Amino acid sequence: MQSMRSGNAKIRITPDRPRTQVFGMMSKGTVNDIWARCVTLNDGEKRLVIITYDLNCLDVATPILRERCANELSIPAGRLVLLATHNHNAPIQIVPDNYDYGRWLAETLFDLIQTAIENEVGPVKLQLGSGKGEFVWAVGNAPADTEIQTLTVVHGDKPTAVLFTHPVHPMLGASGYIEHAHPGYACDALEEELPGCLALYADACGGNQFAIEPAIEGDAMAKAKALGQHLADLVIGIVAGPTTDVTGPIDGSLEVISLPLAPPLPREEAERLLKEAPCEETCVRYPDERRSTNWIRVLNQYYKEGKPFPKRLDDLVCTDDGFLVDAHEDGRAYPCRYEEVIIARIGPMPFVAMQGEVCAPIGMRIKDAFRQRMPIFLTAYMGEHNLYIPTRELVRVDAYQSQVLRIQYASPVDWDPKVEDEMVHGVIDRVKKRMNDTEEPALIHDYLSVRMEPDNAD
Numbered sequence: 001m002q003s004m005r006s007g008n009a010k011i012r013i014t015p016d017r018p019r020t021q022v023f024g025m026m027s028k029g030t031v032n033d034i035w036a037r038c039v040t041l042n043d044g045e046k047r048l049v050i051i052t053y054d055l056n057c058l059d060v061a062t063p064i065l066r067e068r069c070a071n072e073l074s075i076p077a078g079r080l081v082l083l084a085t086h087n088h089n090a091p092i093q094i095v096p097d098n099y100d101y102g103r104w105l106a107e108t109l110f111d112l113i114q115t116a117i118e119n120e121v122g123p124v125k126l127q128l129g130s131g132k133g134e135f136v137w138a139v140g141n142a143p144a145d146t147e148i149q150t151l152t153v154v155h156g157d158k159p160t161a162v163l164f165t166h167p168v169h170p171m172l173g174a175s176g177y178i179e180h181a182h183p184g185y186a187c188d189a190l191e192e193e194l195p196g197c198l199a200l201y202a203d204a205c206g207g208n209q210f211a212i213e214p215a216i217e218g219d220a221m222a223k224a225k226a227l228g229q230h231l232a233d234l235v236i237g238i239v240a241g242p243t244t245d246v247t248g249p250i251d252g253s254l255e256v257i258s259l260p261l262a263p264p265l266p267r268e269e270a271e272r273l274l275k276e277a278p279c280e281e282t283c284v285r286y287p288d289e290r291r292s293t294n295w296i297r298v299l300n301q302y303y304k305e306g307k308p309f310p311k312r313l314d315d316l317v318c319t320d321d322g323f324l325v326d327a328h329e330d331g332r333a334y335p336c337r338y339e340e341v342i343i344a345r346i347g348p349m350p351f352v353a354m355q356g357e358v359c360a361p362i363g364m365r366i367k368d369a370f371r372q373r374m375p376i377f378l379t380a381y382m383g384e385h386n387l388y389i390p391t392r393e394l395v396r397v398d399a400y401q402s403q404v405l406r407i408q409y410a411s412p413v414d415w416d417p418k419v420e421d422e423m424v425h426g427v428i429d430r431v432k433k434r435m436n437d438t439e440e441p442a443l444i445h446d447y448l449s450v451r452m453e454p455d456n457a458d
Contacts, residue, residue: 004247005042005122006153008161008198009115010035011108013053014178019091019098021176022056024287027091031179031221034090035187036109037200038116039153039161041126041346043250048344048351049113050081050163052200053105054180057084059093060102060320061109062384063334068110073117077334078253081342081353083202084381089172089179094286094322094385102320124160127152127243128349128375133234135212135227136168138360140394140401144209145360147367148231150238151246151351151377161198162190164235165379167206167360171213173224182211185228190235199232203381205354205363207388207401244375248347251434257339257426259313259389260416270299283323283410294323294410302412309413313338316411318385323410336384339423343430349375350431353382358389358423359401365424370431385409392420 014033018026034054041048049069058065062082069075093102129150138144145167153161170181180187183201190199214226264270277293282301284290302309307326310316316324318336327337344351350370358380370376387409388401395402395417405411 003044003123004126005120006040006124006155006160007116007118007120008037008039008153009112009119010037010198011112013105013108015091015101019101020095020287021090022088022092025176027178028176029178031174031177032184034087034178034180034184036112037198038109038112039163039198039200040113040116040120041250042120042122043248046079046250047075047117048079048081048250048252048346049075049116050083050200051109051112052083052085052163052202053109054085054087054184055090056086056088056092057381057384057386058082058105059384060099061093061106062336063332064103064106065109066334068106069113073113076254078342079250079344081344082383083353083379084386085181085183085201086170086203086206086381087181087184088170089174089177089181092286094320096285096321099320121155124247125154125245126247126346127154128246128377129238129241129243131234131238131241133166133231135214135230136206136209137212138209140208140359140391140399142208142359142361142391142393145205145364147204148234148238149204149377150235152239152243159194159197159239161200162194162235162239163200163202165202165204166231167204167363168209168211169206170203171211171224171227173221175220182224182227182231185225186231186235189229189232193232193236202379204378205358205360205380207357207359207380208391208394209360246347246349246375250344250346252342252344252351253434255341255343255430256314256337257341257423257430259339259422260418261310261313261411262414262416264299264302264309264413267303270296270303274300285321292407295406295412298410299412318387318409322385322408338387339389339426340383341427341430342382343434345434349377350435351377352379352427352431354380354389354427355382356380356385356387356389357401359391359394361391362389362420362423366427369428374435376431389423390415390419392417395419
C-alpha cells in the first residue's frame with residue numbers, strides 16, 4: 001500500500017470593506033465570514049494541493065498562485081486544484097476596484113498552502129464515497145444529476161478532512177451581504193459534528209441545476225441554513241457508509257480542451273444589431289448594463305478590421321476583466337485559456353477538475369464512462385473564470401447557459417452545437433491516457449474488487 005501524508009488549513013477571506021458582489025451590487029455588510037480551506041496529499045514524491053473558497057470564482061489570483069507555487073513550492077499547475085463553492089454573496093474579481101482583493105487573495109492562499117504543508121501527518125488513507133442529494137432541479141430538457149461525492153482523509157481511525165461535491169447552484173441566505181450560502185452552512189455543520197475534521201465543499205457540474213427550497217417556515221436565511229444542515233447530514237451518512245480506498249501514487253497535469261465555435265452572423269445582420277446597441281466603447285465593464293451587447297460591437301470590429309474569426313475557443317484567452325481576446329494579446333505566464341481541465345491521478349482513481357460552470361449532462365456522461373471500471377471523482381468551477389460549458393440542447397434553444405459566451409465574455413461568435421460531445425470526449429480521452437500511463441489495468445481491477453470497505457464489516 002502506498003504511504004500517504006496529508007495536511008490541512010483554513011483561513012478567513014472576508015473582505016475588510018464593502019466590495020462589488022457577483023450580482024453587481026455593493027455589499028452592505030457581513031452576515032458571516034467567508035473562508036478558504038486547503039488540503040494536501042503527499043505520496044512521498046509528489047504533492048497534490050486542493051483549495052476551496054467561498055467565492056464564485058478566483059480569477060485574478062489564479063495565475064499569480066500558479067506561478068508562485070510552481071517556482072517556490074515545486075507544485076505545477078496540474079497539481080494545484082483551485083475550486084470555488086460558486087457563492088454569489090461574495091466579491092467578484094472582474095471589476096478593477098476588486099483587483100487588489102484578488103491580489104490579496106493570492107498572497108493569503110499561498111500562505112494557506114504553506115501552512116497546510118507544515119501540518120502534514122501520516123500515514124493517512126483516502127476514502128471515496130457517493131450518495132444522493134435529491135434537492136435539485138435541472139433546465140435544458142435534461143435529467144438531474146443528484147450525486148454527492150466525498151473524498152475523506154482518514155488518519156488513524158478519524159477523518160481529518162472531507163472534500164464533498166454536489167452539482168447545484170448555491171442557495172443564498174442574504175441578498176446584498178457577505179455570506180457563504182448553503183454550502184458554507186453545510187461546512188459549518190460538518191466541522192461542528194466531526195471535531196478535528198476540515199470540511200471542504202466544491203461545486204460539481206451544476207451549471208444547469210438549481211436547489212429546491214426546503215419546505216420549512218422562515219426567510220431565505222433560515223432556508224439556506226436548513227438546506228446546508230440537510231447536505232451535511234447526507235455527507236456524514238456517506239462518510240460513515242461503504243467507501244472505496246483510493247490511497248495511492250499521485251500525478252496530475254493541466255490540459256486545455258479545444259472546443260468548437262460557430263460561424264459568425266452575416267455582416268448585414270451584425271450591422272443591423274449594432275444600430276440597436278450604440279456605444280462609443282467597444283467593451284464596457286461589469287456591472288454596466290450595456291455589457292450584454294459588447295459582443296455585437298466586437299463582432300462588427302472583426303468585420304471592420306478584416307480579422308479572421310475564431311473557430312475554436314482556445315484561439316482566445318480570457319483577461320482579468322472577463323473579456324475574451326486574441327491569444328497573442330495576453331502576455332501572462334499563465335493565461336486563462338478555455339477549456340482548462342486538471343486530470344490528476346490518486347492511486348486507482350482519476351480526479352477531474354474542469355473549469356467553469358459545466359452543465360450536468362456533461363458530468364454524468366464522463367462519470368458513466370468510467371464508474372463501472374474504476375472509481376472517479378469529478379468537479380468543476382476550477383481556476384479562473386466561470387464560463388458555462390453548455391449541452392447541445394442548451395445551444396439549440398439558445399438558453400442563458402449558451403448565451404453567456406456572448407453576453408458576458410464578448411465572444412463575436414457563438415457555440416457550435418458539438419461543444420457537449422467534444423467536451424465529454426476530450427475529458428474521457430485525457431483520463432484514459434492518464435490512467436493508462438500510470439496504472440496497469442489489472443491493478444485498477446484489483447482495487448475495484450477488494451477495496452470496498454463497509455463501515456461495520458462482519
